[in-house]
Each structure stands twice: as C-alpha cells, then as structure tokens.
Amino acid sequence: MKRKIVYSAKIKKEEGKTFLTSKDKKSVQEVLDSWSDGSDLRITIEKLSAKATHNQFEWLYGVVYEEVLDYFQNVQGYEDIDIDDVDIFFKRKFLTVKKYDAINNVTYEEFKNKRNLTTVELKEFIEKIILFCAENFHITISTPEDMLGVQ
Secondary structure, three states: HHHHHHHHOEEEEOOOOOEHHHHHHHHHHHHHHHHHOOOOOOOOOOOOOOOHHHHHHHHHHHHHHHHHHHHHHHHHOOOOEEEEHHHHHHHHOOOOEEEEEOOEEEEEEEOHHHHHHHHHHHHHHHHHHHHHHHHHOHHHHHHHHHHOOOO
16 A cells, blocks of 8 residues: 655745745655655645635545445445435544633534635545545545546
C-alpha cells in the first residue's frame, strides 16, 4: 500500500523571494527524514483554495460514497442504509470537532460542514475515507488520479 502524508505549510514572501517559515521548514524536513527507505517521492504543491470544488463533491458522492454504500448493502447485507447514512458515518469518524459552551459549561461535539472545507481539506477527508475502507473493509476505491493514470 502507498504511504502518503499530506502536509500544509505557510510561506512567506519577502523581497520577491518565496520561502517556508523556519517552523514549517523544520517540519517538512522531519517528514522527509521519516521516509528512510530511500524510495523516490512525488511531492505535490497546491495552493489552498477557499472552497472545495463541485467536482470534489461529485467524486465524494458519486464514486466514494457509492462504493461504500454498495459494500454495506451487497456485502454486509445492510439494505436499509442510504448515502446519508454513509455520509454521517464518515463525518462522525473524520469531521467531528469538540466545542465548549461556556455559558452552560458543557462540552459537545458537532460535525464540520463539508461545504466550508477547502479543496485540500476535502481531498484529505476523501483520502482518509479511501484509506479507512482499504484497511477496514478491504475494498479499493479509486482516486481521480488513479482513474486518470497519474503517477
């Protein structure tokens, strides 16, 4: 199985030059050093976008969630579940955040709204689902890169 690390870093721009902050430079180096087997690496640099794209949501609902739904209905025999159940399952697993209500002195959990995620955050969410499904359900869900033959 491929080993993959997604890392977000901030850059600075001074006097026309772009560079990582000292903290991020050290963190990136630690990630690279952790890859001690001498493998070739593919490093992708993406600009964070303000919002996840329509195509990402089409992939999530039309491919990823459909594959998981098929697994639950046809392999596990849970015929009464639907896409919304699959969505709630993975939001609970990967998009739950703890909140604190100071007025009532209560801690509670809620889901992050997928519509407020950036393109990178939604990509990471989808990648977590794909990895989880491979490790726990033994199903392979293709990524858009797999479908396009991107190496």
